[in-house]
Amino acid sequence: MKGPNKHLKGIITRCTNYKESDRIFTLISDDGIMKFIARGAKKPSSKLSGHIEPLNYIALYYRPSKSLNSVSQVESIHSFLEIKKEYNLILKAQYMMELAESLSSENDGNSSILNLLLSALKNIHISKIPTLDILIFEFEILKLQGFGISLFNCTNCNKELERAEHYFSSNVGGFYCARCFESKSLFSESVKVTIDQQLILRTISRKNYKDLINFNLSEKEIDNCRKLIRDSIRDIIGVQLKTVKFSDL
Secondary structure: OOOOOEEEEEEEEEEEEEOOOEEEEEEEEOOEEEEEEEOOOOOOOOOOOOOOOOOOEEEEEEEOOOOOEEEEEEEEEEOOHHHHOOHHHHHHHHHHHHHHHHOOOEOOOOHHHHHHHHHHHHHHOOOOOHHHHHHHHHHHHHHHOOOOOEOOEOOOOOOEOOOOOEEEEOOOOEEEOHHHHHHHOOHHHOEEEOHHHHHHHHHHHOOOHHHHHOOOOOHHHHHHHHHHHHHHHHHHHOOOOHHHHOOOO
């Protein structure tokens, strides 16, 4: 006996054509990563046509299955047309979706990741510094998943870091104080980080995002901070994300 249909909201991260008229897609939802099949979605006459596209935030009804959940009804909530008009914004959105998917688990609910992704996508097309929005997204999603970067205390001795340049290790996800760094001879696996770059990351950690606008940040400063985060992401998931490999992100 078939069970009742279930209702769900989420963002489509990717989809592929299947057979002559069906589409299979992946959704980041409140219930984690889920996969669906939309039968007949490729037909122009289908009510599902146009809704099953990457970067669409949708609401759907589906019939649960051990293999692929079957979609019965779908409605677009937000299509992010402003992003889809600009190639560079599409790349940035794809990167954030791939990162969110890489740090999520199938059928493991985490509404915070969906909400964080939605917020980032809604802001990025109106942002004066889109790369800063991505940096905030990267930092916050690592924190949500328990991989937060240690910014205020030495990762080895746990003493509070002084206001000075320190060395960051993506392997441990944090900074070493001068004494621990020298005693452990960690030059090969660490990167020197300026006071200004540490200030940017600490401001993000405190969620004082509006203060960042007053810093007159250069793209180089943001890129240097993002490199630290990207190295941490690479070490956590074990591979470089595809969108990083094939773009300047």
